[in-house]
Amino acid sequence: MTRRTLVAALLLMSTSALLRAHGGMIHVMGTVTGLTDTSVTVETTEKKTVEVFLTTATTFLNGSTPSSRKELKVGDRVVIHAVKEKDALQAHEVRFSQAKAASARP
Numbered sequence: 001m002t003r004r005t006l007v008a009a010l011l012l013m014s015t016s017a018l019l020r021a022h023g024g025m026i027h028v029m030g031t032v033t034g035l036t037d038t039s040v041t042v043e044t045t046e047k048k049t050v051e052v053f054l055t056t057a058t059t060f061l062n063g064s065t066p067s068s069r070k071e072l073k074v075g076d077r078v079v080i081h082a083v084k085e086k087d088a089l090q091a092h093e094v095r096f097s098q099a100k101a102a103s104a105r106p
Contacts, residue, residue, distance in 0.1 A: 025082060025083060025092060026081075027079060027080070027082075028050050028078070029078070029080075030077070030078065032073065032074050032075060032078055033049065034051075034074065035072065035073075038053060039051050040052050040072070042078060042080065052080050052082050052091045061095045062096060069094075076098055077096065078094060079095045079096075
């Protein structure tokens with residue numbers, strides 16, 4: 001019983017350290033499948049659809065260059081750092097890269 005308690009405590013401490021390491025942010029990675037003025041819809045790498053809401057404080061980076069929501073397009077790959085507010089995700093930072101055009105074959 002004592003050993004189980006010790007293991008549970010260690011797991012809890014290591015999990016909480018990981019959350020602090022990422023500032024308590026949730027990471028959403030994948031491809032943009034939908035955009036509005038107030039949200040980004042992403043198909044994650046696990047093939048799930050996630051909607052993340054944008055705020056006036058949301059920052060945008062195209063690679064490592066400051067950017068804007070207007071530069072983000074459907075098809076772009078994203079990593080969104082978000083916080084959970086009630087039942088919704090709110091974007092703190094949206095980092096994206098432009099979708100590469102399909103190469104023409106001769």
